[in-house]
Amino acid sequence: MNQFSYYRASTVKAAIDAASRSGNTRFIAGGTNLLDLMKSGVLTAETLVDINKLPLREIRQEQNRLHIGALVLNSSLAEDDIVKKQYPLLSEALLAGASPQLRNMATVGGNLLQRTRCTYFYDTTMPCNKRTPGSGCGAMDGINRMHAIFGVSDQCIAVHPSDMCVALAALDANILVAGPKGQRTIAMKDFHRLPGNTPQLDNTLGKTELITAVEIPAANFTNWHYLKVRDRASYAFALVSVAVALQVENNRIKDARIALGGVASKPWRLLQTEQLLKGQTPTADNFRKAAEKSIEGAVTRTYNAFKPAMVVNSIQTALLKSVAI
CATH class of the missing domain: 3.30.43.10 (Uridine Diphospho-n-acetylenolpyruvylglucosamine Reductase, domain 2)
Incomplete structure (x- = not known):
C-alpha cells in the first residue's frame, strides 16, 4: 500500500x-x-x-419521502422499523448482501460507490480498461461467467456488485450530494454509468463531491420481493438478482417496478417489462410473457450464455413470490 x-x-x-x-x-x-x-x-x-464524524447517520421519514444519511450503516438500515414496514424490498436486498460483519461496517454512501468485483479488475497483472484505460479487457475472452449481458461495450463487461443499489433503482431513489459548487440531486437511474468508451468512470459524481444522503419517494406498493441467485447461500455476489415491487388492486397490477443486478455495470431497470405488466392480472403466464421480453438486446460471451434464461426464470420467480402464487 x-x-x-x-x-x-x-x-x-x-x-x-x-x-x-x-x-x-x-x-x-x-x-x-x-x-x-x-x-x-x-x-x-x-x-x-x-x-x-459528519452528522450523516439519521434515518427520518418526511412528508413524502424517506431520508437516509450517507453514513447510516447497512445493518442499521436493514433493521430500521420504518424500512422494514414501508420499504421491505430495501431491507431484503441489504440482508442479501455481504456478511453481517461487513454490513456492520459498510455505509450507504460507500455501498453506492463500491467498485466492481471483476477478477480482472482486481488482478493488476491482467489488462483492465476500468483500472487502466486503454490496456484492454481480460474478461472479454477470459472467464466471464459472472459478467454483464446488458449495456456492455467493447471496452468493459464488468458488473456492479451491490444488492442495495438494485432495490434503490426499483424504488426510484435520489442521491443527494454536496461539492464545491453547492448541493445537487442525482436520480438513481442517472447515478451509475455504462462503460461506453470511459469504463474507468463508474458514476456521475464530480471528483470532490460527497454523497450526503439517499432519499426514497413514498411508495404505494402492496407486494415486494428481492431474489438473489448466487453460487452459495451467503457472502456471494449475484449471478442474477431481481428487485420487484408491485401495486396490485382488485387483482390488477396498477404499477410495477423491476430492477436487475449482476447483469450490467449499473442496476438495470426493466422499464419495458414494467409497462407490459401494468393492467395485467398477476398470473404465472403473464409474468412469464413479461419476463421473456426483458432479455431483448442481451449480449452474451463464452461463459455467461446461460444468463438470459436465468434472468427470465428469476424475474418470473420473483414476481410469483411477491404475490405468493
Whole structure:
C-alpha cells in the first residue's frame, strides 16, 4: 500500500475543502471496499479524508419521502422499523448482501460507490480498461461467467456488485450530494454509468463531491420481493438478482417496478417489462410473457450464455413470490 496523508473532517464543508486541496483524495467511512482496493494496488490515494464524524447517520421519514444519511450503516438500515414496514424490498436486498460483519461496517454512501468485483479488475497483472484505460479487457475472452449481458461495450463487461443499489433503482431513489459548487440531486437511474468508451468512470459524481444522503419517494406498493441467485447461500455476489415491487388492486397490477443486478455495470431497470405488466392480472403466464421480453438486446460471451434464461426464470420467480402464487 502506498503512503498517504490522513485528515478527519468535522463538517461537510471541511471534507470537501480537504478533498479539493489534493489531486488524489478519497473519502473514507467504513472502508470495506476502499481499503481492499488500496491494499491490492488497484487504487492509490495521496490523502484519505475520514468522514465518520459528519452528522450523516439519521434515518427520518418526511412528508413524502424517506431520508437516509450517507453514513447510516447497512445493518442499521436493514433493521430500521420504518424500512422494514414501508420499504421491505430495501431491507431484503441489504440482508442479501455481504456478511453481517461487513454490513456492520459498510455505509450507504460507500455501498453506492463500491467498485466492481471483476477478477480482472482486481488482478493488476491482467489488462483492465476500468483500472487502466486503454490496456484492454481480460474478461472479454477470459472467464466471464459472472459478467454483464446488458449495456456492455467493447471496452468493459464488468458488473456492479451491490444488492442495495438494485432495490434503490426499483424504488426510484435520489442521491443527494454536496461539492464545491453547492448541493445537487442525482436520480438513481442517472447515478451509475455504462462503460461506453470511459469504463474507468463508474458514476456521475464530480471528483470532490460527497454523497450526503439517499432519499426514497413514498411508495404505494402492496407486494415486494428481492431474489438473489448466487453460487452459495451467503457472502456471494449475484449471478442474477431481481428487485420487484408491485401495486396490485382488485387483482390488477396498477404499477410495477423491476430492477436487475449482476447483469450490467449499473442496476438495470426493466422499464419495458414494467409497462407490459401494468393492467395485467398477476398470473404465472403473464409474468412469464413479461419476463421473456426483458432479455431483448442481451449480449452474451463464452461463459455467461446461460444468463438470459436465468434472468427470465428469476424475474418470473420473483414476481410469483411477491404475490405468493
